[in-house]
Amino acid sequence: MRRITEVIRQHYEHLSPSERRVAGFIIDHLDDLATYNSVELSRQCDTSKATISRLFRRLGYSSFKEAREELRRLRQSGVPMPGPGLQAGGSLIERHFASESQHLQRVMQLAQTPLLAQVTERLADAQRVAVIGFRNSYPVALHLRQQLMQIRPAVQLLPQPGQTLAEELADLTDRDLVVLMAFHRRPAGFKTLLKTLLDRNIPVLLLCEQDSGLVTLKPTWMLELPLNSVSAFDSYALPMSLVSLISNLLLHYQLDHGRARIEQINQLYEQTGELDLNLNVL
Known part of the structure; x- marks a missing residue:
């Protein structure tokens, strides 16, 4: 083009x-x-x-x-x-935060629909959760995996560095859930991957940009988020906010189990000494 x-x-x-x-x-x-x-x-x-x-x-x-x-x-x-850096509507900084505020209204709208409740229930009930994100979607996928694994077991980030997907997908069944991050400029094989998952009856939660045109692929659940900003680069504040919301919804959906797992992880931190948990200030 x-x-x-x-x-x-x-x-x-x-x-x-x-x-x-x-x-x-x-x-x-x-x-x-x-x-x-x-x-x-x-x-x-x-x-x-x-x-x-x-x-x-x-x-x-x-x-x-x-x-x-x-x-x-x-x-x-x-x-x-x-x-442009400046317009009559205000500075680039002012316009940026006005745009972000408008985008956050989208999460509020989603929260009022049954969709997030359905996703939360599936995240709790799935035998395994596989989170997949390519290119710009990868940091969002990584963050979601990091949050979910503190609440429930068997959460994977796919593919592992330097690896391919086929061997990872072979064991997935209709009892699992794939969270597929598919924001702008997807790799060439993305649609084939999604179709393969759906053909194998594996439930898929698809997160993508607004007006992506991917609704025709008929994922199990689909959340379209506005990424546009006032200038050149997309904003991923909304996907990160949604990750936080989904994780908190899951935690409160199974609060006793979630608290017990968080406490177990904290005990392991103390035993292994991986983190400095001493909050005293010298």
């Missing part, structure tokens, strides 16, 4: 002054550009619609609409798309 910034750089020297003004605006507002139409873009750049149309034809697009759709596809796939 072409990158519009690369195309602009290739043609920039041959653009007219008005076209250069539009090109500069595009580069500075990539993250916002997908929300504009040609009239709004011409107004922002103080130029005519004809100039906008001429520029995009020169850049190899049939229209501004085609370029806008390309930007939307890139952003949805997780390609970093830098936005």
Whole structure:
């Protein structure tokens, strides 16, 4: 897929002054550009619609609409798309935290549905829980595994470093649960993996970005989370918040068992001396 910034750089020297003004605006507002139409873009750049149309034809697009759709596809796939540092709406820092606050409302909405209750019950009842996360999803998967193993036994993080998945999946059954982290820019074999798990009747909880298009694969449970931020890089605050919520829900669902396991782990820390549990300050 072409990158519009690369195309602009290739043609920039041959653009007219008005076209250069539009090109500069595009580069500075990539993250916002997908929300504009040609009239709004011409107004922002103080130029005519004809100039906008001429520029995009020169850049190899049939229209501004085609370029806008390309930007939307890139952003949805997780390609970093830098936005402006400052806008009339406030500083980048202010806008960042406003966006994060809006995203957290999504977790609150999920908490009001039966879905999380179903997931919690399955996490408690599953014989084994396998957590799988690739690329940017891996830290979220690692954190979920670390939290769950303090509450229940038989929690795995797959695949192990340097290993493949087939031998790990061979023993999974319909009594187990796979938590599959599948955020932006998934590896090529991801859909095949999910289909294989479902064909083997292994329950799957799929965590992915909003509007992922993965609902057609029909995972057992699916949680779609907004990752978009005010600038180039996705925010994983919401997935991490959801991991904390799911872990706490599981702990309170089986509180006596969870407390007993946490206490057992703490006793082992003391016996092995792995952690410095002395809270006295010298």
